[in-house]
Amino acid sequence: MTMGSIKDGFVAQIRIITRHKFGIFGASIILFFGFVGLFAPLLAPHDIWETLYTPEGRIAMLRPPSFDFPMGTTMMGRDILSQMIYATRTTVLIGLTAGLISILIGANIGLISGYYGGKLDEFFMRFTDIIYGMPFLPFLIVLIALFGRSIWFVILAICCIVWRTSARVIRAQTMAIRQRQFIQAARARGCSDLRIIYGHILPNIMPLLLLYTAFNIAWSVLAEAGASFLGFSDPNNLSWGGMLYELWISGKIRTAWWWFTWPSVSIVLLVSSLVFISRAYEEVANPRLKQR
């Protein structure tokens, strides 16, 4: 691929997303969170574990949003704004890493399985069936019990589970594309299997692939939030779910509305933004949706 065609492809992707108000909305939210996560150390006013004091010298405990503490403080007098900024970084990192790795696994298994068929397909698809039988939380709990709490095990657990749906869908689409005449023609002019899979089939399933990338990232964010809310995440890397966990164990969930609001709204915003973007791609993958 030349530089020009990469640029064209990029511009085309932007156009797909910005064709809808929802797409623009989703993209801006994601860019915003990405920006916050990337520059977290520069943006956060306080250390996230630092106990803050009021001018009178008392611990600033459970303060609602005010000029001094824009998002309020926690039970231990920690700044929620700073926690939110760092938690964005953790959540986006886990969501992106797990989402991208899982689509990488799912797409490759789907492509290879769908293209070669036969025994290889049988093997991969039965393996996928087994993964379908694996529940996420118990799997994560076992991992953590064995190896200790770390965001990498959360990412690993998410990756091991999320790829299954994308693998099945991409396999089905690959099987449909494989039968098309231009694949036969490519084989006739001597293209290797790898060239056909990655040079001819992959570009043709791109809209579907991007749709599932967005889905997988969204699923990863949700899974991470759920896991850390239950306390199965890395306590050193605070995430939105982790903040909710802290709130829960502090026992102040009925009174400290601000402590509850920011992380939960952020989770909903990020996940729905990803879904909005995937909807924009869904129209490319399935043009019939456009007519409605």
Place this chain on the structure above:
Amino acid sequence: MLLEIENLRTHYQTEKGTVKAVDGVSFSIDEDEVFGLAGESGCGKTTLIRTIMRLLPNSARVLADRLSFRGQDLLRLPDREYREEILWKEISLVPQSAMASLNPVQRVGAQVVEAIEAHSSMSRKEASKRTEQLFEFVGLQAGLTRSYPHEFSGGMRQRALIAMSLALNPSLIIMDEPTTGLDVLVQERILRKLAEIRTQVKKKKAILLITHDISVIAEMSDRIGIMYAGRMMESSSALDIFNEPFHPYTLGLKNAFPTIKAPDKKLISIPGSPPNLIEDMKGCVFSPRCPFAIPECDAERPEFREVKPRHFAACIRSDHVEEFRQRAGDKETWTFSKSKG
């Protein structure tokens, strides 16, 4: 001889039984010759191409007394060497249905470049340049290499595929229905381009032209083979096939096409339909539809023999051909066979 095929059989193993898609086909193509292969849909033309190009599914079994290219035995040549030495460098393909044979999300030029790169050591830049030359050669502007297939008309796509087939200057081009689905004027232009290419290129080029369109075959070919139900029925020079056909099937085909000399003549079709290729046919495959069939026709498979110098036909009654030719133009002859079948 460039390509020699003797008694080629390609059978598909299916759950219902063995489908004899190609069952004993013999012909040869000279360098610089256009061999036209005609036959109705499902007679095994496409399987024949796939056999030569090695594009068969795993369920296929290929047997032949001889399948050679320039004296080299293709049956024994390993896939790898075939891909490296023969495919596209010596034998290239213009695939069926130009509309569907180009990848919709890849630039047309890039697909030609891909063919060049797969078979030569040319750099990307040289390959792009060659592609532009090829485009101009087939009558497309060089700038069109950067277009996508959907921006092309049917005729333009066909030209692009012809350009692709010429990429490595092969000595044999197989054209699978190159004009099907194009309107008559575009067909004419494509055919003229093909003729032009043959005169302009220094290296001799043979073409295996496969179509069900008798008029295209008649216009382009030096020699013609007529296929039916996986077997070769008759083959000879183009003139002989039309003027002195030996096989009743050829006679029937001729009836089914209008001629310019007698435009008012009613067309006569051959009654019945081709046999199921799973069934074992002991005798001649055409006998159930043949008005001149006698019991002996079903007894033994007719030999594909030389009835005149370089004119072959698979009919045991070819000594009665004068009578056949007289009666074939008569509509009654063909309705009779229907009631019989």
